[in-house]
Amino acid sequence: MSTAIRAVLVLIGLASIIYGVSLMWQFPTAEQLSIVVWLALGLAAHDAVLAPIALGVAWLIRRSTPTRWWVPLMTSLANTNVLLLLAVPVVLPRLIGSAPANPTVADRNYWIGLTVAIAVVWVLIFAVFRGSAWAARLPWSHGRRQVDP
Secondary structure, eight states: OOHHHHHHHHHHHHHHHHHHHHTTTTSSSHHHHHHHHHHHHHHIIIIIIIHHHHHHHHHHHHHHHHHHHHHHHHHHHHHHHHHHHHHHHHHHHHTTTTOOOOOOOSSSSHHHHHHHHHHHHHHHHHHHHHHSSSGGGGGTTTOOOOOOO
């Protein structure tokens, strides 16, 4: 990636942060503090819980699977982690028995949607790895290379 592209991406990121902070100033002080606490606790939860779990799973995968499986497994697990974190706000309240006051807010079966999304991610990631030039070394390719048209 060129330096110019990196500079543009940094500027876009800084502009987004400035815009977000400017929106936050419109809230009352109590809500601003709540947002800061929420962000700080999210960061702490990531560093104290999620990062060690991810490192442990990665260590187990590297110890228990052949090298050629590491990339698709790690990629699939990372994407599954993102989907699970995105689903927490709608799935967790139902687990603890607190449905939203307005039933039209969460009117779907999010467990089915989450399961389908995770299955699609795994299938697509393994399909991409199977169809790549890297596929000749994978156990499921039987030594066949895909030929580009």
